Amino acid sequence: MMTGREPSIRLQGVNHWFGSGETRRQVLFDISISIERGSLTVMRGPSGSGKTTLLTLMGALRKVQEGSIRLLGQELHGASEAAQEMLRRRFGFIFQAHNLHESLTARQNTLMGLEVHGPGGDAAKQNAAAVHILTSLGLGERIDYLPEKLSGGQKQRVAIARALVSNPEIVFADEPTAALDKEAGLNVVRLLKTLAETRGTSTVMVTHDTRIIDLADMIITIEDGRLA
Amino acid sequence: MTRLLQLVFRRIPIGWLQLTHNRARLFAAVAGIAFANLLVFVQLGVVASMTGTIEMTYAPFRADIIISPLRQQLVNGELVSRRVLYIALADAAVADATPLYIGNADWKQSPSTTKSLIVYGMKPEAVAFAGATVGNQLAMLAPFGHVLIDREIAGIDQLAEAGKSPPFEINGHTVQAVGSFQLGSGFGADGGLFVSDQTFQQLVRQRSTSTPSHVLIQVKPGETPAIVAARLNARLAPEQVQVRTMSQAVADEINYMNTEAPMGIIFGIGVFIGGLVGLVIVYQVLASDVAAHIKEYATFKAMGYPHRFLLGIVLEEALIMAFLGFVPGVILGSGAYQIMAVATGLPLGMTPDRALAVLAGTFVACAVSGMLATFRLRSAEPADLF
Ligand SMILES: Nc1ncnc2c1ncn2[C@@H]1O[C@H](COP(=O)(O)OP(=O)(O)OP(=O)(O)O)[C@@H](O)[C@H]1O
Ligand SMILES: [Mg+2]
Numbered sequence: 001m002m003t004g005r006e007p008s009i010r011l012q013g014v015n016h017w018f019g020s021g022e023t024r025r026q027v028l029f030d031i032s033i034s035i036e037r038g039s040l041t042v043m044r045g046p047s048g049s050g051k052t053t054l055l056t057l058m059g060a061l062r063k064v065q066e067g068s069i070r071l072l073g074q075e076l077h078g079a080s081e082a083a084q085e086m087l088r089r090r091f092g093f094i095f096q097a098h099n100l101h102e103s104l105t106a107r108q109n110t111l112m113g114l115e116v117h118g119p120g121g122d123a124a125k126q127n128a129a130a131v132h133i134l135t136s137l138g139l140g141e142r143i144d145y146l147p148e149k150l151s152g153g154q155k156q157r158v159a160i161a162r163a164l165v166s167n168p169e170i171v172f173a174d175e176p177t178a179a180l181d182k183e184a185g186l187n188v189v190r191l192l193k194t195l196a197e198t199r200g201t202s203t204v205m206v207t208h209d210t211r212i213i214d215l216a217d218m219i220i221t222i223e224d225g226r227l228a
Numbered sequence: 229m230t231r232l233l234q235l236v237f238r239r240i241p242i243g244w245l246q247l248t249h250n251r252a253r254l255f256a257a258v259a260g261i262a263f264a265n266l267l268v269f270v271q272l273g274v275v276a277s278m279t280g281t282i283e284m285t286y287a288p289f290r291a292d293i294i295i296s297p298l299r300q301q302l303v304n305g306e307l308v309s310r311r312v313l314y315i316a317l318a319d320a321a322v323a324d325a326t327p328l329y330i331g332n333a334d335w336k337q338s339p340s341t342t343k344s345l346i347v348y349g350m351k352p353e354a355v356a357f358a359g360a361t362v363g364n365q366l367a368m369l370a371p372f373g374h375v376l377i378d379r380e381i382a383g384i385d386q387l388a389e390a391g392k393s394p395p396f397e398i399n400g401h402t403v404q405a406v407g408s409f410q411l412g413s414g415f416g417a418d419g420g421l422f423v424s425d426q427t428f429q430q431l432v433r434q435r436s437t438s439t440p441s442h443v444l445i446q447v448k449p450g451e452t453p454a455i456v457a458a459r460l461n462a463r464l465a466p467e468q469v470q471v472r473t474m475s476q477a478v479a480d481e482i483n484y485m486n487t488e489a490p491m492g493i494i495f496g497i498g499v500f501i502g503g504l505v506g507l508v509i510v511y512q513v514l515a516s517d518v519a520a521h522i523k524e525y526a527t528f529k530a531m532g533y534p535h536r537f538l539l540g541i542v543l544e545e546a547l548i549m550a551f552l553g554f555v556p557g558v559i560l561g562s563g564a565y566q567i568m569a570v571a572t573g574l575p576l577g578m579t580p581d582r583a584l585a586v587l588a589g590t591f592v593a594c595a596v597s598g599m600l601a602t603f604r605l606r607s608a609e610p611a612d613l614f
Contacts, residue, residue, distance in 0.1 A: 052614045061530055061611040082534075089532030095613050099527040101242065103249035108240050116532050119238035146249075162531075174614040 006073050008170055008202040009035040009058055014067035016053055027053055028225045031067070035218065038200040040192060042213050045222035051206045052174055054222065058204060059091060059172040060084040072169060089116050092163030094173035098155040100147040106134055106158045107143045113162040133161045136191065138184070153180045160188055164195065171195075173205040177212065189215055243544030246517065254552075257513045261553020261590065262560060264506030268586055269561030269578075270568070271498035276582070277574040278491065279482050286478050288348060288359045288409055288422065289328065291444035292453040295464070295471050307439040312467050316443060316460055321451040326354040327440030329425060331432030333398050343418040345378075345398070346411070349428025357444050362422055365407040369424040376422035377405040398431050507593045510549055514542055514601035522608050530610035538605050546598030550590045557590070558583050 016028035027050045035041050043051050056062045057069060060076055061084075069076040071087055079087075092113070100109045110130040114121060134143050137157040147155050156179040163171060171192060177185030189212050195201040205212070213219060221228040233241035247254050295316065297306040316325050329349035336342050350357065352370040365376055377393075393405040398421075411420040425437050447456050453473045461471040472480065485492040518525070525538050562578040569576040 056611045056614055059530075061613075085532050085534055087532075088530060091532075093527075093530050093613075095527070095530075097523065097613070099523050099613065101246070101521070101524050103245040104240065104242065108245070111240060112528070113531065115239050116528075 006070075007034040008037045008072055009033070009204070010068075010070045011058070012068045014054075014057065014064070014069060016050075016057060016062075016065055018053075026225065028057075031227060033220060033227070035202055035204065037202055038196045039202055039217040040189075040196060040215060041202070041204045041218045041220060042216040043204060043206045043220045043222065044208060044213070045228070049222045050225040051222055055172055055174055055204065055206060059093060059170075060087045089166075090169045092166070092168035092171040094160055094163045094171065094176040096175050096178060098147075098159035098179075100155055100158055100162075102147055105144045105146055106139060106150065106154075106161070107131070109147070109158055110134060110161045110165050113165040117166065129165055130161070133165045134158070137161050138187070153184055156180055157184065157188070160191075164191070167195070167199055167201070169201060171201060171203040171205075173203065173207075175206055175208070177207065177209055182211070185209060186211060237544070241544065243541045244548055246521075246541070247545050247548055253513060254549075257509055257549050258552045258556070260509035261506050261549060261594075262556040264502050264509065265554055265557025265586060265590060266560045266564060267502030267505065268499050268589070269557070269582070270564050271495045271502060272582055272586070273561070273565050273568065273576045274574070275486065275492065275495045275499075276579075277576050278485055278495075280575050282481050282485065283478055284411060285346075286474065288362045288411065289350075289444055289474075290357055290359050290446075291474050292447045293445040293457045293460070293471060294474055294477050295443040295445065295460070295469050296441075296477065298468055298470055307441055308443060308469050309467065310438050310440060310443075312464055312469055313440070313443045315464060315467070316445055316471075319456065319460060319463070321447050321456045321459075323446045323448045324356065325443055325445045326351055326357050327425065327437070328357075328442045328444050329428045329432070329435065329437070330441040331428065331435055333421070333431050335396065335398050337396075345418065346420040347428060347432055348420060348422045349425045349432075350422075352424045356446065361410040365409070366422075368406050369422070369427065372424075372427055372430070373401065373403045374406045374424070375403045375427065376407045376409045378411040378419040378421070379408045399433065401430050403427070403431070503589060503593050506553070506590065507597050510546055510594045510597035511600050513549070514545060514598055515604060517545070518542060518601055518604045522604070523613065525605055526608040526610045526613055529608055530613055535605070538608065539599075539602050542602045542605070543595060543598045546594040546601075547591060550587075550594035554587050554590050558586070561586075 011031050011033045014028060014031040015026060017024050017026050019025055031054065043055065045051055053062075057064060058071070060071060060079075064077040067077070072090065074083075074087060076084070101112070104112070107127070107130050110133065111126060114126045114129065131143060134140065137160060139154060139157055139161070142150060142154060147158070150158065156176070160176065177188060180188065192201070192203045193215065196203065207213065230241060230244060233244050295308060295312055297308050310327060313325050313327060316322055327350075331347050331349075333345050333347050334342050335345050350366060352367055355364060355366045358366045362376065368374060369376065395402050395404045397403070409420075409422050421431075423431060429435060429437055447453055457471045457473050457476075464471060486496065487493070528538060529535070558578070565576040565578055568574065
């Protein structure tokens with residue numbers, strides 16, 4: 001934030017392996033990337049090429065094995081679990097599976113994205129933010145519904161609301177629009193674009209949707225664990 | 229309720245919402261905990277009433293110190309030599325001492341029913357050593373065959389109070405109830421008789437007045453029983469007896485019953501099993517809940533919630549279940565006490581401290597289950613979510 005010049009994500013010489021001993025296998029090779037603030041970056045590549053692995057490394061969900069990853073000016077290599085946790089609170093994650101809590105309403109699930117910043121927040125303000133984002137995702141009528149009363153696409157939109165409600169500095173998404181129809185999918189991307197312009201939110205998204213790729217500021221293509 | 233918990237926790241009460249989301253499972257868990265509570269209440273009630281019974285067996289006497297054979301209880305034990313009584317009386321701090329005789333006798337009420345009685349014998353003139361329920365009646369026992377009868381022996385007591393109970397026969401001797409006293413129904417005998425030392429010698433075979441069961445002592449005003457007891461203990465060391473204050477003797481006997489007597493051990497095990505049942509039920513519910521929602525928990529972790537937040541949710545569920553189970557548990561327990569009190573004549577009832585102790589125990593057991601269940605949370609790995 002203070003160092004306005006520094007990119008939000010910078011990878012240098014990142015290698016990654018799965019397994020150990022005989023079965024140890026390298027899946028990422030010498031990845032170096034810089035992602036600017038407020039940009040929409042699309043990652044693509046064939047199945048098994050390492051997109052998800054790279055995304056989880058960038059999202060501080062995995063320990064960096066080799067190389068350097070700097071997120072918002074902070075080095076991830078060797079960072080403690082607690083430091084990664086604090087960093088992740090500044091991100092928004094959109095998973096392929098929505099992973100909503102079945103016993104929480106759309107509103108409550110969304111609020112979980114705000115409560116991670118600890119108690120003491122203004123409850124009325126938080127509530128207004130949750131309602132606002134759910135409404136802008138077309139769920140204004142479903143705010144107090146439990147997930148079981150929502151369609152697959154609606155559930156995914158609640159998960160997106162949960163990820164975006166706290167105005168994250170970086171959004172990581174892995175095929176987030178797979179469960180949505182084309183129009184809803186584009187809506188999500190437009191919302192991310194607006195966030196990028198108004199708040200400088202960076203988005204890294206794995207997708208094969210060509211219409212989204214058309215909107216991207218940067219495209220990363222991975223083949224067999226290497227940048228292509 | 230949700231709003232209340234939200235204020236208490238200052239967050240969305242996920243545990244509560246999760247529990248109430250599956251009503252059938254919650255009901256089963258609460259019923260299980262209530263049952264475990266009931267089990268524990270019944271066991272504790274029986275133990276407490278046995279404690280009360282022991283206290284009652286000492287109630288007919290009033291003494292500061294009791295000299296007893298080594299390692300034994302008030303009733304059914306060995307004997308002491310009357311010589312110790314004279315040694316005790318020689319102590320300057322001792323005001324008075326009297327022998328107490330305890331034995332068993334059968335009362336053939338009819339050819340088919342025999343009641344086993346505990347027989348207490350004391351000198352009729354030792355009224356100062358008589359407890360409240362015996363009191364001055366002791367003096368009435370001087371004529372041979374005059375007895376006080378335990379109020380718990382149905383039917384006889386009212387007649388005895390009125391002084392017109394029919395004579396009956398014990399071990400071939402005809403006795404006449406001239407009054408009653410309170411012993412309380414216990415586990416050892418059907419009832420009790422209070423008699424003079426002379427009558428005792430006749431009713432209980434093979435006992436002589438030279439070997440009492442215990443010696444009761446009263447100390448002079450201003451003397452501390454515990455100090456006198458310790459001094460007598462040292463002085464009587466060669467006599468194979470133990471000298472204790474009366475309250476110490478009662479405490480020892482209660483302790484013996486709880487820890488060594490088969491009855492106490494069985495009930496102790498009952499309490500343990502009750503607790504275990506509750507623990508297993510809560511663990512089962514929580515562990516399966518964690519397993520079913522591992523992805524959601526991993527999502528929280530990915531969002532930056534610390535591990536202890538997840539522990540907090542599981543613990544919240546555990547404590548809510550504990551409380552919801554305790555409420556019907558304590559109600560069922562009170563009901564069970566009333567039924568048991570009527571059926572057995574034992575002095576049983578719910579006491580606030582016992583209820584609180586069980587509530588605390590339930591909380592602890594549920595918290596332990598919760599902790600065990602959270603081990604599975606370790607497998608909530610956010611990197612596997614994508
Ligand atoms: N947890 C893991 N343990 C071992 N190997 C793994 C693990 N996760 C992924 N891999 C392997 O690493 C390689 C890259 O997987 P990754 O999931 O990153 O690919 P992807 O580009 O996201 O593929 P897709 O488009 O199918 O989602 C694959 O060969 C995969 O089998
Ligand atoms: Mg993938």
